[in-house]
Structure formats: C-alpha cells, structure tokens
Amino acid sequence: MLAVHLAHAMAGDPCDVCMLLRAYFASDDWARAVASPVETPAETPADSSAGSHGDASSTPEMFERGISSAFVDQLRDMLARMSELGASIAREGELLSAAREAGAHGERLELQWRLAFALRSEYAAAVERAYPGEYRLDSSRLLVEGASVLRQSAAAAGSGGPSSLPEVLIVDDFQDTTLAGLRFLEALADAGVRLLLVGNPDEAVQTFRGSYPEYLFAEACEGPLNAARIGIAQADRAGDRAGDRETDRVTYRDIVVSRVSLSIPSPEDDPTPLPDRPGKTPKREGTWPIAMLDAESPRRNDGSFASALYRSPREELDDVVWRIKRARLDGDAQWNDMAVIAHDNATVRVFGERLRRDGVPVRYSSVTRPLSEEPFVQGLFALIELARLRREGMDGTSMTLRQIAAFARSRVATLMDGPLITIGAKRSAEGRPARIEIVESAMSALESLAGVIGAEPGEDDDADDVDQADTAGTLSELVQAWNGLCHRRSSRNAAASAGTAPAGTVSVDESLVDATAVPDADAPSFGVNALYAMLALDDPHAPADMVVAAVGQVLGTDPQLKAFQRLWTLVGKIAEGLVTLTSREPQFALALAWEATGVARVWQRTAFANTPDGRAANDRLDAAMRLFQYAEGGASGHDIVSFIERVRSMQIEADSLAHVGPIEQAVTLTTPAGAAGRHWAYVWCPAIQQDVWPNLAERNTMFGGEDLGDVILHGGITRDDTARAAADVTGDPRLAAVLSSEKKSLLVALTRADRLVTVSAVANDDTLPSDFLYTYLPERYCRDRNLFTPVGRETVGAAIAGRSRQARSPATETAWR
Numbered sequence: 123m124l125a126v127h128l129a130h131a132m133a134g135d136p137c138d139v140c141m142l143l144r145a146y147f148a149s150d151d152w153a154r155a156v157a158s159p160v161e162t163p164a165e166t167p168a169d170s171s172a173g174s175h176g177d178a179s180s181t182p183e184m185f186e187r188g189i190s191s192a193f194v195d196q197l198r199d200m201l202a203r204m205s206e207l208g209a210s211i212a213r214e215g216e217l218l219s220a221a222r223e224a225g226a227h228g229e230r231l232e233l234q235w236r237l238a239f240a241l242r243s244e245y246a247a248a249v250e251r252a253y254p255g256e257y258r259l260d261s262s263r264l265l266v267e268g269a270s271v272l273r274q275s276a277a278a279a280g281s282g283g284p285s286s287l288p289e290v291l292i293v294d295d296f297q298d299t300t301l302a303g304l305r306f307l308e309a310l311a312d313a314g315v316r317l318l319l320v321g322n323p324d325e326a327v328q329t330f331r332g333s334y335p336e337y338l339f340a341e342a343c344e345g346p347l348n349a350a351r352i353g354i355a356q357a358d359r360a361g362d363r364a365g366d367r368e369t370d371r372v373t374y375r376d377i378v379v380s381r382v383s384l385s386i387p388s389p390e391d392d393p394t395p396l397p398d399r400p401g402k403t404p405k406r407e408g409t410w411p412i413a414m415l416d417a418e419s420p421r422r423n424d425g426s427f428a429s430a431l432y433r434s435p436r437e438e439l440d441d442v443v444w445r446i447k448r449a450r451l452d453g454d455a456q457w458n459d460m461a462v463i464a465h466d467n468a469t470v471r472v473f474g475e476r477l478r479r480d481g482v483p484v485r486y487s488s489v490t491r492p493l494s495e496e497p498f499v500q501g502l503f504a505l506i507e508l509a510r511l512r513r514e515g516m517d518g519t520s521m522t523l524r525q526i527a528a529f530a531r532s533r534v535a536t537l538m539d540g541p542l543i544t545i546g547a548k549r550s551a552e553g554r555p556a557r558i559e560i561v562e563s564a565m566s567a568l569e570s571l572a573g574v575i576g577a578e579p580g581e582d583d584d585a586d587d588v589d590q591a592d593t594a595g596t597l598s599e600l601v602q603a604w605n606g607l608c609h610r611r612s613s614r615n616a617a618a619s620a621g622t623a624p625a626g627t628v629s630v631d632e633s634l635v636d637a638t639a640v641p642d643a644d645a646p647s648f649g650v651n652a653l654y655a656m657l658a659l660d661d662p663h664a665p666a667d668m669v670v671a672a673v674g675q676v677l678g679t680d681p682q683l684k685a686f687q688r689l690w691t692l693v694g695k696i697a698e699g700l701v702t703l704t705s706r707e708p709q710f711a712l713a714l715a716w717e718a719t720g721v722a723r724v725w726q727r728t729a730f731a732n733t734p735d736g737r738a739a740n741d742r743l744d745a746a747m748r749l750f751q752y753a754e755g756g757a758s759g760h761d762i763v764s765f766i767e768r769v770r771s772m773q774i775e776a777d778s779l780a781h782v783g784p785i786e787q788a789v790t791l792t793t794p795a796g797a798a799g800r801h802w803a804y805v806w807c808p809a810i811q812q813d814v815w816p817n818l819a820e821r822n823t824m825f826g827g828e829d830l831g832d833v834i835l836h837g838g839i840t841r842d843d844t845a846r847a848a849a850d851v852t853g854d855p856r857l858a859a860v861l862s863s864e865k866k867s868l869l870v871a872l873t874r875a876d877r878l879v880t881v882s883a884v885a886n887d888d889t890l891p892s893d894f895l896y897t898y899l900p901e902r903y904c905r906d907r908n909l910f911t912p913v914g915r916e917t918v919g920a921a922i923a924g925r926s927r928q929a930r931s932p933a934t935e936t937a938w939r
Contacts, residue, residue: 123241123248124189124197131181139244142237144181147188193824200238200825201245202262203332206302207834214239217833224829224839231826231839238825265302272309287315295799296321296342297335298328301835304338308346319349322401324386325870327795329863330821336390337835339400353400372406373426375872375879380409381898382869386862389855414900422901429902430882430911431891435809438884441913442808443476445880446789449804450482457483459803461790463871465815473808474791478737485788493752494770496745498721501540503766504533505715509696510763512660516611523611527651530658534558534689541742542719543689545681556685562650564676569649572597596672603664604652608645610663657690666690692718708765709753716746794867797874805875807868810883812890816864820856828856868894882911 127140136144203209209217214235221231249258259267291310293299296319299307311317319342323335342349383403384396397405408415415422432438442462449455462477464470474484493499508530511519521529535558537543544553646652653669660666670687677683699714716722728739753765790802809815822828829839872879881899883891885908895903 123244124194128182128185128189131185136181139237139240140181142233142240143188144184146233146237147184196822196824196827197238197241199331199822200827200830201242202260203822203827203830204238204242205260205262205266206300206332207831208266208301208305209830209834211239211243217830220833220838221826221829228839231829234825235830262302265300265306269302269306269309272306272313276309276313287313290316290318292318292320294320295325297323297326297338298333298798299338300332301334301338304341311347317347317349323388324383324401324866325798325873326863326866327798327870329859329866332827332831334831334835336388336392340390340392351400372421373424374415374421375426375875376403377406377409377415377421378427378898379403379869379872380406381412382865382872382894384410385412385897386865386869387858389859389862412897412900426878428878428880429895429899430880431903431908432882432884432913433886433910435884435889437913438808438882439473439476441911442473442806442880442882443480443482444914446477446806447480447482455804457787457789460806461792461797461800461802461804461874462806462808463792463794463797463874464807464809465793465817465867467793469809470791470793475737477789477791479732479734481732483788485790486792493745493749496742496749497540498542498742499745499749499769501537501542502712502715502719502749503769504536505542505692505696505719506711506762506766508533508658508693509700509715511658512693512697513700516607516659516661517614523608523645523655524651526658527646527655530654531651534654534657537689538685541738542721543685545685556682560677560680560682561673561686564673565650565653567676568597568600568653568672572601572648596668596675600653600656600668600672601648603661603668604648604656607656607659607661607664611645660694666694706761707753708762709750711762712750712753712765722746794870798870801874801876803875803877805871805879807871807879807881808883810868810881810892810895812892815868815892815894816861818857818860818864820860828859865894885910 127137127143130136130140217235218232221228221235224231245260249260252258287310291307293307298321307317307319321335321339323339326333326335329335339351341347343351380403383401384405387396388399392399396402397410430438430441432441446460446462449460450457462470462473464473470486474486477484511526511529516526519526538556538558538561540555543556545556546553646655653673656664656669657666670690673686674683695718696715699718700711703710703714722743725739725743728736729743730736749769752769790800820828832839872881881895883895883903885891891903896905
C-alpha cells in the first residue's frame, strides 16, 4: 500500500494521501514536531507541504527515508489500535477536533491521525479489491464485527438470543482483554450469556498491545455488564502441592512480591487505599512503605529468593547456566521444573543458545523469529520467484529488462548467502555459504573485456591465445544475444503502444537507422545487469547456459562457479516442475522447491550433533515444519504468490501460529508475556539492568496511539501541564503508565516460581543494575557497594561467604542467597 505512494512520488503525480505523507515527514525530528507545529493552524497539511520544509528534499527522497520498517510496524499497530478502540470513520471528525484542542502537540497529532484514517481507508479498499465478494477481516476487526453480528442476531431472535450461544462463558486473564474484547463480552451478555471474568490488573502483560486493565475492570463493574467484584483468597501453591496448608507462612519472596504489587498505582480514579484494592498482595512487614528487614530476620535468608550480581554479562551467562545444570544434576528438579524469564526475546535467545550448546534441552514459549527472517525461507522463496519468472518469460512479465535484472540480482544474492546454496557440502556436512562477490567479479571482467576486444558481428580479434579467442567468440555471441533480446523487447513494446495509440500516431524505432541507439530506453547496456537478465529469462535466443559458460571461462574450477551453476540448475528444475503442478495451493510449490534443493537429509544428519552447525540445522528443520504447517492452514493465501507476500509481511513473532515440536523434558525460556498463567518450581530472571527492565521508552509515538486511547477512554489528552501536575510522582502520566507496565511484567516474572526465584544483574562501567533491584531488594543490593557473586560456586559456599560478609556489614548481604 505504501509502495503505491512511493511510486506516485517517483512519477511526480502525488495524490491526497501522498501530500499527507509529505507533510508528516516534513518535520526534522519528533522533538521539534512537538515543540513547534509543522503547519500553522490556518494551513492544511497539503498546503504546508509546499513550505520551507518541503524545499529541504524531494518527495521521493523524503518517502524513501521515512517509510522504514519501524514506520510500517507502528502503522500496523495503529490500524489495529484504531479498530480495537472503536475509532470508526464516523468518529474521525470528533477525534481530530479533540486533537486540535491539545495545543502544539495536538497539531502534530491531528496530522498523524488524519494520515492513519486515510491509510486505513486505503487498506480496506485494497482488501476489497484483492478478495472481491469475500468476507475478509483483519484480526483486529474480528471482535468488533463479532459484537455487531451478536447484537443483530439477538435483536432478531428476541430476548433469549441465538440458541447456539453457551449459557456460561469463563474468561481467564481478563486483564489482557482489549476494548474490542470488552464490547464483544457486553454483546454476549446482552444476548443472555452469563459471564465469569477472572483476572488481576497487576498481572497485565499486554498493555503494549492495547490493553487497559484498570479501565476494563472499572468498566466491567460500572458499565453495561454491571459485574459484581469477588475477591479470591491467595493460596500457597508450594504448600498445597506438598500437602502443607500453612498459608500464613510468609517468605522473603512474598515480601518482595508484595513490595512490587503495592507500588503499582492505577491510572484510573480510585478512592480505595492502595493496599485494599482488588488484586493487591497483602501488606506485610517492610512492604508499604518499603523498609529493610532487620538483620536478624529469618526471612532474609529463608531459601525462597536468590539474587546475584556479576561483573560482566559473560559471567552472568556462565553462572546461570551452571546453576541450572547443577539444579538438575544434584537436586530433585527436572528440566520441566525450571524456566528462564527475561525482559525481551534477545536475552531469551542468548540464554537459550548457551543452554543448547551445553546440552540442555530448551523449549521456547513462543516463536522467537518470524518466518520471514529465516535465511533458508528467504532462499526458498527466491528460488520459486526466479523459477516463476523463467517460466513466464519476457512476454509474461510487466517488468522492464532493468527491473528484471535487479529482481534476479537480489534473489541470487539471497540464495548465495543462505544455507541452500553452499560449497564443500558432503553427505555428513552441509558446507559453507557461497560468495556471490567472486562470481560478480567474473561478470564484471566480462563486461570490461567486451569493451576492449569489441563484439560487433563479423569482427576478427586476431587473438594469439586460443582461450582468449574462445572468450572473444563467447562474448561476441553474448553481446549479440543481449542486443537481440533488447530489440525484441522494444518491438513488442512498440507493437503494444501502436495497438493502444490514437489514430495517426507514428512510432519511430531509432535503432533501425542508428546502430548506436539503445533498442530499449530502459534496458541496461551489456554488463553485469544484462547477464543477470539473460540468466533469469533463459530466452531461446539468449540462453542462460551461454552466460554460465562465459562465467566459467573466467573462474575455471573455482568452487564458487559450481555453486552458481547449481543455483541456476535448481531454478530450471523448479520452473519445469511448476508447469506440471496440479494445484495452485502454496504447499505444492513449496514442496517442489524443497525437494529440488535436497537439503533435508543433510540437515537431518547434521541436526543430531550437539554443535553450532547441528543446532542451526535443527532450527532450520523446525522452521521448515512451521512453514509447511502455515501453508497448509488455508489462511495464508490461495497461491504461492500471495503466500510469499503474506509471509514477508509478518513483522512480529505472533504472526506465526504453527505448533512447535513437542519436547518431553526441557527448560522453558520465555518473556513475562509468555509466562502468564504458568508456574515452575525454579525460575531465573537474568539481565535486570537499568534501561532494560524497566524500559521507559514511550510506545506508539509515530501515530499517537496512546493519545488516541486517552481521547476515546477519557475524553481528552492527558498530556498538558494540569494533567502532569495531577499525575503521580513521575510527573508525566504517560511515563507513569509505561513504568507501571514494566512493574507488572516484573511482578508476573517473580510470581511464576513455586519454590525458588533467582534474579541477577551486571554491574560494571558500561551497565548498571536496575533501580527495581535497589528499590525492591534493599537487603540484597546496595548502591554504595557491589557484592559480586562467585561464578561456578556451590550455593552453600556462597551462602557461607555471604553470612560472613553480612556480619561485617549488617546493612547489606551477599548477592547470592
């Protein structure tokens, strides 16, 4: 959709949405956009685009610089947020009016929201054009449309509602429901369905995706649902499992959890004292306000909570992995009893790879990388696209020769840099990636040589060397073949233009009278791009084998040549196979390309080895299973073209819903969002660093999604000075909301352990432990002194050392307990 507007800008024919995009990108940076308006109140976005900012750079340059992956990601999030919040087209004027009332910041918001509404309308129209006569919905619209259908069905069926609805619906984790989900539940209630909503606002882990937990609970009780709030008494999970019902036993872990819970405020007005609000853990000694426990308190070292401090991330990684293995080997813990919960997927991946390298089975709670980022998936798609281009030929594509060359070159680079085309491969080893640079150097040499020796028909180079004569002859044939290809393309274009041109129009082909004239104005001259176009098309008059042979004369027996030859052999094989396919469904084209590569057996053998190559091969096989499961799911597109487009548009891990192969015993690695609703005996929470946990970067800034939520939920933007003065101690309600979200994720992580939870951080010149550790664990972390944990030591030894240090310094204890 955005590519269309980029094409408009390149063609110099901008539409109204293009002008909105230009006005959007006209500001130098976000801070200046907030501090000073992009346009004056009297100007429209289209008018302002011709102002001083518009002269800074051309529209195509502005679009190419601004339309980044981050822009596309936030646009997707904004479109989903608009649907979930109920920002319909009918409310556009109301919302834009609210933005205008917010001063300078509101002027920027008005432009952002105007652009978002315009792009959403274009997106809906594009879906309608792509799937005419079909009822296609974006996932964010499902609950909105479902609520509408329910209300219509209830009105048609009377007060009893449709008979197919359940009598009772239980909703777990209600705190992570979106506003659209709440409206759907209200429609169910109107239809006669009884609801049981279970949740805790302090355990919301989806606030970054549009969940407003405190508002949801208040609206459920005070809104149309008129729900009755019932508190559930807490239970000691570990005691229940062991048959011990002494729920009044308070551990140090309980104290830390209570400190976190009681520090989370509500953004909604609530006169109830903080400790008495629903979902809060009980107030205990030293929790509210937070106070350090007495040095002699037995709870400080009761074995329910461990902490560690390291000098470097490498130390932390080594020691955490060592303790996980010791817990399995020396204790009664199974792999399934342990989990590592980190703030983000990058940390999850680091610890997962290290555990796998040490032979520990791991289980990721979610797919940590989308299919579109898997190198072998990119290579498989590139093979299929090159094969389709070759099958269609020059007459079957709308691309120019220059575009064909660029298309082929990018796909070849992907393949040569991936695991499908390798050199040195054996039955027991997959080899190493090929190097396209060597092949392109040979192609550049052919381009230079063609200009030196001349390649006009009938010329004799009088070369003394036979090999040079052979090369000259091959080059002569290549250049003639390329010129012929260009002439045929030009003739077809002229014929097509003559068929649609008005009567009396004269078409002149200068190449017929001028030997130096370019047959196709958009065709590249003979060189690397021309060779790529010939390879891709494999035209009968300009065969690809001729190009491969010429490159081979330059490279000789170089293994890179064999990889390059194998690539084009695969393209030809797949192109022939596509003709014989009996179904257009994507899984058949994928299977054809997968079988042609022949990598399955090699990867299967390699995956048995506990080596980096073995683990990489195992990951690729898992990705292949996910890819084929997704292709067979039916929702990925009706042919291979739409399937490839769909997979490439995946920007987040949740886009892939394919099952992961089951593992009977494994350590779970996850984020707080993936840990919600689950429990383990032992939990490690590493890398609790400042600016990582909490990460206070403001969310959804490119389109003002949070401000849109404020307007719809509260009727205005809570960003002015009066709102800041009324906010909590942070001084900024938006910052307070982000901080509360980070506290909630920490609370979820700490409450996943039934027996022992371990937190750790690194302190050195480059990074500091999080303020969370200094605030919630004053007994373990001291700002004035770092007490580092010995790496690879038995827990008992560390505890003994800790007691000796604690005796010298009652205010602090060892980092490991």
